[in-house]
Amino acid sequence: MLFNSYGFIFLFLPVVLLCFFQLARFNHGYAAGWLTLSSLFFYGYWNPAYVGLLLGSIVCNYIWGLWIAKANAEKNHRLYSQKDYLLAFAITANLGLLGYFKYTSFLLGSINDIAGTALSLGDIILPLGISFFTFTQIAFLVDVRQGKVKESNFLHYVLFVTYFPHLIAGPILHHKEMMPQFARSGTYCFHYENMAVGLAIFFIGLFKKVVLADGVSECVGPIFGAPAAGIQLNFIEAWFGALSYALQLYFDFSGYSDMAIGLSRMLGVALPLNFHSPYKSVNIIEFWRRWHMTLSRFLRDYLYFPMGGNRKGKARRHLNLLVTMLLGGLWHGAAWTYVIWGGLHGLYLVINHSWQAVRQKLGQNPDLPLSQPMHFASVILTFLAVTLAWVFFRADTLDHAIALIRTMLGGNGWSLQSSHGLIHVASRNLLSIGFLLIWLAPNTQQIMQRFKPALNIPDGTNSTRLSWYPSYKWALIHAFVALIGLLSISELNQFIYFQF
Secondary structure, three states, rough: OOOOOOHHHHHHHHHHHHHHHHHOOOHHHHHHHHHHHHHHHHHHHHOOOHHHHHHHHHHHHHHHHHHHHHHHHHOHHHHOOOOOHHHHHHHHHHHHHHHHHHHHHHHHHHHHHHHOOOOOOOOOOOOHHHHHHHHHHHHHHHHHHHHOOOOOOHHHHHHHHHHHHHHHOOOOOOOEEEEHHHHHHHHHHHHHHHHHHHHHHHHHHHHHHHHHHHHHHHHHHHHHHHHOOOOOOHHHHHHHHHHHHHHHHHHHHHHHHHHHHHHHHHHOOEOOOOOOOOOOOOOOHHHHHHHHHHHHHHHHHHHHOOOOOOOOOHHHHHHHHHHHHHHHHHHHHOOHHHHHHHHHHHHHHHHHHHHHHHHHOOOOOOOOOOHHHHHHHHHHHHHHHHHHHHHHHHHHOOOHHHHHHHHHEEEOOOOOOOOOOOOOHHEEEEEEHHHHHHHHOOOOHHHHHHOOOOOOOOOOOOOOOOOOOOOOHHHHHHHHHHHHHHOOOOOOOOOOOOOO
């Protein structure tokens, strides 16, 4: 079931909200149970067979969490000395499950290409959201091992993992952020403010997805598919396709993140912020503090820091950055294009950190704001580097990505006229509008700043422009945005992060 579908908006969501708040009047446990069952139905709507896989993963991780918590408590017992082995086994089992479904075909295909064999285990269908619910549970187990959290209520743990606003495409949740909210009695009371704020954020996200992301995507497929069709793109076509995909991915992920936050806010629960105007970043370090923020946090806390982070010298820090981003790229998909994409971002981060070190040696403070011309140049340079990397993220094969990059760098000349009918006036106009919104307009968090729409909003987010408050003016604006969004739902286009 997709957030951008009439069935979800006009049937599933109203029924879930109505029953949740009605049951909460009698018993909070019943309401939590209803939300858990609704989340399982939401997940199983795509393929009921994988509900069993999800529940099996939840049961195993819940039991492992209990064992690790018990080992923590029994400091004089033999079990205490085994807690690291328990954690290692649990993480290995989680990664093994993820690896089987996500990477088996990729691994066998790579072996076949190298050895000339024909190894196969048949078609392996990737379960929805497996990367997200796997990483969520690994984070939970590590936090239990560190004594930060524990969970003895099975229903609460199932709700933590399956909570439908985040289940399919994030954010990656932390138990200590979410479960205290479900323990508050105020969460189970209907509040007009939560409903108004949640609906406003949800329909902003819907507009981003179905109007902007889906609108600009029409030329992305044909341009990225041109190499496979034997079409030799020219300079302007290659850049138009890359910029269009950069815009599509931006509004697709931003739209999903807004919709997830809005849905959860209707239920009185704040999700962690996952997207914060990343194309306004002045460098790659800042980009990864703004893009897929909960994944960045996970990779930093559970991979980069355990490998040593920046505590073992510059060379080791650079190696740790490269390894972290390579694995982050592989997390996104089982293909060499994703590995190259992750490797590029690792290289970008190494260059960025090295440049900051040079500036410090020259007596400059890299944390001070840049002059306006330098700020503008830094934003554009960062965006272009990110856009080049997106080509590998989107391309079907490594050869196709290299062909497109080569054309973007002038390998087929510098023509500024499309010769294959791949660029349309509507697409050009939408591209221009999209970039104006990205760079000049406040983001959703800034618009909704008065009502703290999400957790972990960075400092300095406030904006005096277009600050939302309950009024007839804003009601009309959001009614118009909602209407345009609802009328633009013409086909069920999946979110790009839908099956990572």
